[in-house]
Amino acid sequence: MNESALKQRSGWKNLRENIMHGVFFVCALASILAVALICVFLFANGLPAMKEIGFLNFLSGTTWRPGNDIYGILPMIVGSIYITAGAIVIGVPIGLLTAIFMAFYCPKRIYGILKPCTELLAGIPSIVYGFFGMVVIAPVVLDVAKACGANISSGATILSASILLGIMILPTIIGVSEAALRAVPNSYYEGAVAMGATHERAVFSVMLPAAKSGVLAGIVLGIGRAIGETMAVIMVAGNQPRLTASLLDGIRTMTANIVIEMGYATGLHREALIATGVVLFVFILLINLCFSVLKRRKDA
């Protein structure tokens, strides 16, 4: 091969390298573009409605009556927080203890079966969970409540939604907590046992505190999942936009509000629903921020 042909070939090669480098670079910008677009479109479509309704009226108004142009989403915010808190109360203890089981108690042979099971739990579509909640959990809650003398006519309640969401956040909590527990150096455990601690004491008094921030990160991630869950909640929460203190009343979450009314909403009503989405989005961004702070602290 003569010299000029060789040069030309390496020129082509360089060009190809550079072009593909550029292509990879542009693709890498896609996620930035996506986040920017999502922010711009949500805020641009939601903020005007908030302004028109009045920022405070919108956030702290207790009545949601689109027919009369009254848009207060406080019941929905409280609903989301209520149900999420319920899910945490139910899901965190079970999830955390299961994570401890997976990390410190589970025989290796069984682990090979159970680990894929937790992944399966994460993979089941929320619509199937919701359906399960509708045909199993809600009727059971109704029967039990009636047997206890409560006067309710439907099982679609805060309690049912909390139980269902508690189940749905299990895989998140188990996965993150187990990883955090496994990341604690084994020498901690050995040290504790060498000093005469039982297996239980070593796990609960040494390993668990050492994995604290990882476990917290898992819980925060679970909160994010629960507050953003939509379809499952719609099917079991009853969806009445009201403020209530009873666990056996139905309630509506922000996510449910959007899906239920978006289909037929127009004008200000539609914009108010988008604004509901904006409020939800801000909640999620704050939760994400907490999560990454906790995660950084764990890594450091």
Add this chain to the structure above:
Amino acid sequence: MTSEATKTTGTAAANAKAQPKKMYGRTKARVQKGLVYAAAVITFAVLLFLIAYILINGIPHLKPSLFEWTYNSDNVSMMPAIITTVEMTLLALVIAVPLGLFTAIYLNEYAKRGNKLVNVIRITTETLSGIPSIVYGLFGMLFFVTQLHWGYSLLAGGMTLAIMILPLIMRTAEEALMAVPDTFREGSFGLGAGRLRTVFRIVLPSAMPGILSGIILAIGRIVGETAALIFTAGTMAQIPGLLQSGRTLAIHMYVLSGEGLHMNEAYATAVVLLAVVLLMNALSALVAKKLTKK
């Protein structure tokens, strides 16, 4: 970290001293152990019960008539929904896989360490993976359906889903690329291959199982997605063209169970959905196993 741990063990020891008898400690340990086992039993019993319940109630309703080509109010066939689901999955993957994979290649093979842009990309990806599907749905409705005038369509739904699964594809691809030993790259460079050739001939083939298992997980998410599709792809029960509305299996199930007239068919749809998810999880685990074996 260490000081924190010793501090907590210190307080634990103090607690132990405060406890009156040794028996109490043993009871406590027993209770803790019991709780751990109970929680594990609850978790997996719930999973088993859910799957068994859906299968037992759904399989008897899986009739051949549910797989006829057309949907009408007498026979709520799920065949159009199945085909829509396949179309939607392919569309979302065609967009998201190259984007996610190329991003992972850029982050792992090209970008220099400490690059500011890399940090920004990581933060945005993390943000994306935390956004709930209903927010994606809202964005898709505002941008693809309204702003770009695509209407409720397969394309709008597919694009929305593509953005939704992007972080998943990216993260799994990046992990797979990171797991390829640097000696592979050095060997390739040493033999005179350029960076591009190294990436496509050496790094990608060895990272393939990891990338594939990520893609399979993404398929599972697409098949199960509802909230992001209702206001982007719509709920029409037909086999859609690119700019026509169509309902995927998950939406089909939502509509059926919402109407309350076709609960048996909803059960049957749930069985199909569960079967797909089980299959995808098994496939993904199988592929991932292949990766670790090497």
